[in-house]
Amino acid sequence: MLSKSEENYLKAIFHLSVKAEKGISTNAIAQQLDTKASSVTDMVKKLSEKELVLYVKYQGVTLTDKGEKIAANVIRKHRLWEVLLVQKFNFNWDEVHEVAEQLEHIHSKKLIDEMDAFLGFPKHDPHGDPIPDKDGNINFLEKSLLSTIDVNMKAVCVGVKDTSSDFLRYLDKQEIALGKEIAVLEKEAFDNSMLIRIGTNEFTISQQIATNIYVKNKE
C-alpha cells in the first residue's frame, strides 16, 4: 500500500503528463507539489524502484502503466468525493478541493465502488473534469477555451481551468455554470475582452476570465 506522499507524487506526475511529451522534470514536480527539487529526486528514486515511474537521471520521469493506473485511481477517488460533497453535503464547488485532497487517500475499494453507484455513476466532477473509470481509463473530452470562440458563435460551458475560490465565486455570481449556453456577441481587439450572453443576461468579461472557462462548440 502506498503512502499519501507517494500517491500525491503519482497524481502530480499524471497531471503534468497530460500536456507534456517528454519526461516530466524534477522542477515541474517540485513546483506542482510546493516542495524542493531535492525532495523530488529522493521520491522519484523510490517510485522508480517500485516500478511506478521510469526515471533516468537528469532526464525526468514518466509513469509506467502501473503508476498511471494508481494515479488515475487517486484522481477517480478525488473527483467522486467532490461529487458527493456537492450533491449530498451542500458544499459549494469552491469548497470541495481541500477536503477531497484528504479523502482521496482513504483506502477501500468497496467504499469507492458503492459511492460511485450511490451517486449514479457520474461522469464528471463539479468542475467538469472527467472521472476515470474503475480501470483507470479517463475520457478526455475535446474542449476549447471560451476565448477562442468566434463572434456570433455559441458554446456550452463544460469546465474551468482555474479552480480558485475567487474565480469559482465570480462564476457563481455571474451565473456561469456547467451546461450553460454562452453566446459570444462581441470581441474587443484592444484588450481581448468579450461581450457574452447567458440566458437573457448580457455582460462583458475580461480575457483573463475567458481563458479560464472551457466550452464545447454547439454542433
Place this chain on the structure above:
Amino acid sequence: MLSKSEENYLKAIFHLSVKAEKGISTNAIAQQLDTKASSVTDMVKKLSEKELVLYVKYQGVTLTDKGEKIAANVIRKHRLWEVLLVQKFNFNWDEVHEVAEQLEHIHSKKLIDEMDAFLGFPKHDPHGDPIPDKDGNINFLEKSLLSTIDVNMKAVCVGVKDTSSDFLRYLDKQEIALGKEIAVLEKEAFDNSMLIRIGTNEFTISQQIATNIYVKNKE
C-alpha cells in the same frame, strides 16, 4: 491540528478511561494501540506539553477537558462514518471498522456537520454505541449484559461488546440485531448457557455469546 497518531492516542485513553478510576497505565495504552510502552511514554509526554493529558511519571495519564473533547470528537466522526457506510453504502456492520478508522481523521467541520444532518442526526452507531454530540457530550445509556437477565424476563438488544467479524456474523445468522426483543426462557446452571426466543425462533446460546450482547430491560 493534531496528527493521526496523536488523535489515536487520545481516543485510546478515552476508551480506557470509561471503566478506570485512576490514571491510565502506559502498558494499557500500549496494548490498546498495539505498540510498545516506550513509544507510549514518548507520545504521552508530547500530549502533556500540549495540555491534552495530565501525566506524572510512573503514575499513568488522564485526559484534560481539552483532550477529552478532542477524543470525543474523533469518536463522533468514527461513529457517524459508520452510520453512513451501513445506511447509504451497503456495508455490513462487521465491515465498517477498518474504513472508519481511516475516515475519523479527516479534518472538516462542515463535512461532519453536513453528514450528521444528512443521516438525520443519528444517536447510535451500527453497533449500538452512542454518538457524542458536537460539544463532545456522550450519552452513556444504562445497559446490562444479556447474561445477567433473569429467566422469564424480556430485554431489548441495544449493543454489542465484542465487535469482531466472527461475532457480528454469528449475530446476523441468528437474526440478533439492535432493537430486537429477546426473551430468556431457561438458564443452564452447569455452563451458564441460556435458551432464548427471538420472534418465533427459540435456540440456545453459550455464556460467551450472552456476555457479549448488551440489552436494556423491558420497562
Place this chain on the structure above:
DNA sequence: TCAAATTTTTAGACTTACCTAAAAATAAAT
C-alpha cells in the same frame, strides 16, 4: 522489610519525508 518481579522510563537507533547547501550535469549564450 527487603529481595524479586513487573512496569515504566531513558538512551540510542531506524524510517519516511522533508530541508539546505554544495557539487555535478545539462542547457544557453556569447
Place this chain on the structure above:
DNA sequence: ATTTATTTTTAGGTAAGTCTAAAAATTTGA
C-alpha cells in the same frame, strides 16, 4: 567552443513516530 546560467543530484541534517535494550522506579510477596 567555451564560459555562464540553470537544472538536477548528492551529501548531510531534522522531526515525527516507531523500535530494542538497558536502567530506574514501583509493586509484590515471602
